[in-house]
Amino acid sequence: MTRVGPGARPNVLLVMADQLGAHVLDRDRAGVRTPHLDRLRASGATFENAYVSFPLCVPARASLLTGRMPHEVGVMSNRHADVVEPGTRPDSLGHLLSGAGYDCAYAGKWHATTPEPPHDAGFDVIHPFGDVGLVDACTSWIAGRAVTDDPFLLVASFDDPHTICEFARNQPLPYGDIVLGDVRDAPPLPANFAPAPFESQAVRDEQSRAAQSYGTLDYSPDDWRQYRFAYRRLIERFDDALGVLLDGLDAAGLTESTIVIVTSDHGDGDGAHRWNQKTALFEECVRVPLIVSGPGVTPGSRRARVSASIDILPSVLAWAQTATPEDLPGHALPVEHAGESDATASRSIVVETLFDQDAPPRTRGRALYHGAYKYVVYSWGRYREQLFDIEADPGERRNLAVESAFDAMREEMRMRLLEWCLATDDQGFLKVLVLPADAPAGTQREIFARPY
Known part of the structure; x- marks a missing residue:
């Protein structure tokens, strides 16, 4: 049933891709057709x-469900034997929305620890892990919503294009193989294909250890071009x-009353820096599409830096007109206007990582974005600090951390990361970050007095 007008609570359709980098939709778009993503971008807000x-x-995914950073919920890798399922928390997405009167359904890949959603995550599970049959299950469920009054939240979570991992390992693709053509017809190599000078030692160490994965x-180079074609x-x-899915909303008469969000859990190296998959803090791995379309959304691009992980939960809660937990670190997405809000204009964004392949102590990393700059620091190795003018150098080719002219900016970013780690009790990284020269006296002693 269509619900529009002031005060009406919209339906929410959250569509998740897996391993879809934003670069494929903007600065490295050659060789891909995405008419339906383009359709949403034209009608909605593109971050x-x-x-x-x-x-x-x-x-x-644990971060998206809880609106909190991974270290805050204790989920720092795909190895999760001792982790409490984040979706079972009473302050997670499914529980908060169902408690607000929404009918909540989930289809497809969960993987916030287990592949399938747990029974007590606040969702009705309408389709298991796997893309075969997922769209049919979702459109059938949507059709049934046309005659009900309660608003809904539907999460449609796809596995593709994550299956590029199987392609790289010469394994069968779960949903049908890709037929490769002449390599001369494949996309060219990216401009930042070669590893950059002064690259972090920890990154290449991870790649060599993860050779099989x-x-x-x-x-x-031709193999990489075919990889990019398949991706x-x-x-x-x-x-x-x-x-x-979008046609299913139209057929049910629900497009005008449904906010559609399209995003991904992470990107893919896609040949940049000779990297594939994820984990590293390269732009191709950490920047993802985020498109929001629907009632109350002003179309157009947004330059504001936002989090596709921790900002979605407070946004959905705001649209649902329900209370947001006061301690959530994220912000509601500015979808009503094309300008930057004060909160997003002055905001720092932090990305965490922990490499899977090395032996303890495992490599940790943080990337902090503020203004035009991106500061990266890994827990060990040569050139473990990286500094980029990410607006002028989105391909991360020039590490400014090795240039004395940028010492002041490096110190500022060190301080910002220290303050963020202290404020969020990021104990796993506090002990390995690089302290700024003007850190308050006793900072190092305070850090190492904290429990591991």
């Missing part, structure tokens, strides 16, 4: 600078499914 909280499936260590075909599969 050009949306960053995940962690470039890995389980931590990023990543599958690309011995790739030739774009998988993105087109996701786009086709999105089109069916």
